[in-house]
Amino acid sequence: MSMLFFYALIGVGLFTLGLLALVVQPHLLQKILALNVMGSGVFLLLVALGGRSQPVVDVVPQAMVITGIVVAVSATAMALTLMLNLSRSSPGAQLPEDQSADS
């Protein structure tokens, strides 16, 4: 079932794409989205490769991913809270090192 590997590769792609965005995008909301995309990539890889055990799919990675999704939403809520706190004190919702002088 080569489609499983295709999904796993898409997972890898999402992970690295998210990593790139996390590094280069200045706005914190974009960084938070990037981390969520990276997480989805890892989850996709985990679950897709669990499908290699035919006829019964391996559910252990699925359970892990459900755990991971809950952790991700908790972390996202925390990150958004921090972001809003930060943008109250300095406009732009960016980390100091990403703040450009010209804008």
Added chain:
Amino acid sequence: MEAVGLWQSAFDLMLGFSLFGLAWRMLFCADLFKSIVLFITFGLLMAIAWVRLEAPDVALAEATIGAGLTGALLMSAFAKLRTLDNSLKSGQPLLPRPRLHVINFWIALLFTVLLTGGLAYAVLSLPSHSPGLSDAVMSQLDSSGVTHPVTAVLLNFRGYDTLLEMAVLLLSIQSVWSMAGMSDAGEVHTSPVLNVLIQLLSPVLILVSAYLLWVGAHAPGGAFQAGSILGAAGVLLVLSGRPLFNLKKSWLIRLMLVAGPAAFIALATLTLINEGQLLKYPVANAANYILLLETLATVSIGTTLLALFVGSQTEAVQQDQSHQ
């Protein structure tokens, strides 16, 4: 049957590339609002992907949390951000471009491409067939107390992970409250149509939550999905402008937040004393224990997600700390 396989492959290819393309457009566009809408769409497609990967439990979790609640969280946070940041008020905010030097950008890109290649190579080197733990799960399923394998893993085989996970949820609300202060989400004006909508939706949401909780023992569903639906019901009520409850004062809310983790710890202690191992259920009682844990976990997860939604929106308290 051959043709079906072919069309399914076409569907999978289309879906996979769309996911990647969506992520790309979401992460590299200059309009935050567009990014958020794309993120919600991304969640929809992820849920369809989980279905294709025979992971309906994950699809349920993604549909409620990934696409639903995270979307609402992002949407609300963006709204708040706009009130704080004048540059975003003008409808079409133009974000600053990446400030990286062009050369640095290309280095980052090159690194990303190399990393992608390396990881892809590693993934493709995996054996095309691997049993994983499916045999172990299936052979012990009978003594787990439930017939749905995902629930068996989450609540029994790897119940200790779930215990710690409940601690993560408790931490998240403790964290949001300590960072942002607590407040009550009370919006004054309501809209009649919205009210009708919510009056009709909320009972269905609560029913579906209960249904998913119950069905989790033998079919996709369970505490996380049921809890997040419950949380979504609460979020809808808050959004409709109902003064739902006084989060700061209510002891009851704290109790609901703690109920899930407390049940896990109480049961872990009980089983440690009685059975000698934490969260080792006697086979005869396993089903009841799991149902108890799931019910309380559902309450806690729902309350936590709602409180996270409300809490992350509120003003930070830094100095005032007015305590009674």
Added chain:
Amino acid sequence: MGAQLIQVDWAVVLIMLPLSAAMLGFLLPGMARNIGLLAALLILFTVVGLGWQLTQTGVYSHVAGGWLAPLGIQLHADGFSLLMLATSAIVGVAVSIYSTGYFKAADDQRFWPTWLLLWAALNALFLAADVFNLYVTLELLGLSAVTLASLTGSKDSVSAAMRYLLSTLLGSLAFLLGIGLLYHQYGSVDIAILSERVNDSTVSWAALGLITAGLALKTALFPFHFWLPPAHASAPAPVSALLSALVVKASFYILLRLWLGLFDFQQDSTVANMLGILGATAVLWGSIQALRQIRLKMLVAYSTVAQIGYLFLAFPLAQTGGNRVWYAVAYLMLSHALAKAAMFLVAGNMMLFGGHDRIVNLDRVVQRLPVTVAAFGLAGVSIMGLPPSGGFIAKWLLLEAALAQGHWGIAGIMMLGGILAAAYVFKVLGYAFIPSPVPHQAVSVPARMQWMALLLATLAIMAGFVAQPLMQLIGIGALFDSTGSMP
């Protein structure tokens, strides 16, 4: 009685106790402080119990849920776990007592439940024998650490916490991807099972890279240290002490355990050497930056970057140096934790006393806070690696290995790092004696805050006197002996 006590699952209690206390503190915010203090003392007591159990019966393991690996999750306690649990307990109790003087009562409900959850995460992490379980504890640890780092709510601390959060989440995701690959190749997440199965394969190498990178980011190894100084410096002092002493060590602990258990398939020393080079750079860069800092807390934070570098110097040495090097590393983790916690507590005292922590304006603080300055001096001795401190023992063992193997570069770096450490410690001590034109606010510092700093610093020195029995304790389970020495 003794026979009964030996059966008690002390290790499990170590996880359940702080978790229960955190929930109680969350439910009853008004009593959070008392609940927390009680829990801290009980944890210390429980660690003693576990230590006694380990000396009597050897390695302890627990089958959570009654399901054996690979289906279930195992807990595992050996000498190395015990060392880290004990370090956390000692630092934790001292910081807990210190924090009663530092935080206003109003902050209690923000500090205590989070700190108890962090403590639970640390204990669970040191006892985990399952890589996915490690992932969950890492997330619990990272998120609670970020929450604590943001407690002051100042602009600096919020942006530092944000950077910290992004870094720690990135590290966790890399770790998770790594263990995901391992699971799909080898069909288990149990460390013991994996260590039997992992061999030299593409997937192993990818996992090695992802896990090492993720954990190095969380441990703040140069050049991934960027998040650490602002986060540790802008957090409240007791929190800084916890972060520097314990939290960064936790991810290093995982790295070391997986390195010895899983990643011993790699016979050539490229990765080890690379980690060594990064460690060496961290020693130099961290020390020089520490020397250049204006604020005391930034200086102490950069000193952490440098001291973490020493931990990584061990990787190339261990390739041929065998187990002594890992004992040295374990010892360094202990003595650095004690000394660095003491230093941050000192910085907190000085900030409370003077209203600032600018080094040049310390203004004869020695006359007003003699105990605090003494604590800084003693902690400094251990950080510099002078005898008879615990830091000396650890660094001497490392240096010995470096010299014996002809790693002149590493030996030179270690010496240079020691000299730089002496320079920044004496810089602070010097200004503590010199009058400054800027007067202090001169707020009185509660005695317990001063004595807790001194207690930790003294323990860091004392660690130098009990090397032999301590090494024996660390050796329970022979983690380092069995795998560390490759000819």
Added chain:
Amino acid sequence: MQNLYIILALFLLLNLLAGMWRILKGPAAADRMLASQLFGTTAVAILLLLAQIESLMALRDVALVFALLAAITAIAFVRRNWPQEPDDAG
């Protein structure tokens, strides 16, 4: 029949992707929300078709959840983003 289901699912997916143009293009925020609303419905239809293909009725629960939660982000958008505009007193 199986062929028809999967082809229709694929067709709906393509539909959804075509609709993406509206999200990218806008111009107003309302347009984007609108498109996202359509995607929710489309996803429900796709899920129902997939449920039929795999004879896995649990997938209908996923569709049910989608149907329930399709509204939540849109409501969050309307309630949180618009009322706070200064020009929106009425």
Added chain:
Amino acid sequence: MMLADILTIILLLGGAFFFLAGTIGLLRFPDVYTRLHALTKADNVGLGLIVTGLAIQAQSWAAAGKLILIWLLVLLAGAGVSYLIANGALARGVAFWKR
């Protein structure tokens, strides 16, 4: 092929057609209000036809009932949200399209 199957095929194809129409409306119509109009009507009818088509194939009345319930929920949410979006757009002064 049975009569039920033929009916299903017709209904499903009809549903797909309405989805297509909805998408074309979304893409081609000139302003928010017209797009709303095209989209909600079309996709609700589209889903309705698909649901009916699948309900014919359902094994039990309960399964068919669940399908209908899903459709009703989507109708409800769609109607409510469309109203909210249109109302919001009006209040915010999103311009009408004039020929």
